[in-house]
Amino acid sequence: MTDTNEINSNKELSIEQRDKLLRTLKDRFEKNMNRHNNLEWNKVQVRLEANPEKLWSLNEMERTGGEPDAVGYDKESNKYIFFDCSAESPKGRRSICYDREAMNFRKEHKPENNAMDMASDMGIELLTEEQYRELQKLGKFDMKTSSWVKTPEKIRKLGGAIFCDRRYDTVFVYHNGAESYYGARGFRGVLRA
Structure with missing residues (x-):
């Protein structure tokens, strides 16, 4: 089974791009310490520098407006966890349906892309409902x-997909036809490095 976070090694950043991204990530890390109480930036940076393909994926998250940040560390897999932390669903990933099957289902007014393919191309995964709540x-x-979130197979087989938002100081989970798309709906990703 292929890990969706494994991508072609030719997807690497230039030294300038890498340095700029690391500065951006460090600044965000330091400005949002509440997101990663027990993490140390130096350890995160060492891990990222050793994994150029993960840096490339983080750059894609950044480039599309996700504002990725380290939000945790998984001891079992020995990996840092990054979520898109932009205030709103990333601008560069909106107006897309859920997956390729849904996109192909549309007879007209097809969106330019879909959440599952975009995430895969970026080397990330969609947040699950549980991760979204975290x-x-x-x-x-x-x-x-x-934001679209990873939809349970049972719902997807019936033509639906789920998405989440926050209103009235509450996190809501909704459903829609997987082929639907809106200018205010995108997706948030997770990367493990």
């Missing part, structure tokens, strides 16, 4: 937008 414990996200 993100919301770190701040208030998607107050005006919504």
Whole structure:
């Protein structure tokens, strides 16, 4: 089974791009210490520098407006966890349906892309509903937008997909036809490095 976070080694950043991204990530890390109480930036940076393909994926998250940040460390897999932490669903990933099957289902007015393919191309995965709820414990996200989340197979087989947002100081989970897309709906990703 292929890990969706494994991508081609030719997807590497230039030294300038790498240095700029690491500065951006460090600044964000230091400004949002509530997101990673027990993490040390120096250890995170060493891990990232040793994994150029993960840096490339983080750069894709950044380039599309996700504002990725380290939000945890998984002892079992020995990996740091990054979530998109932009206030609203990333601008560069909106107006997309859920997956390729849904995109192909549309007869007209097809979106330019879909969440599952975009995430795969970026070397990341969509947040699950549980991860989305964890993100919301770190701040208030998607107050005006919504984000597709990884949909259980049972729902997807019936043509649906789920998305989340935050309204009235509450996290809501909704459903829609997987082929639907809206200007205010994108997706948030997770990367393990």
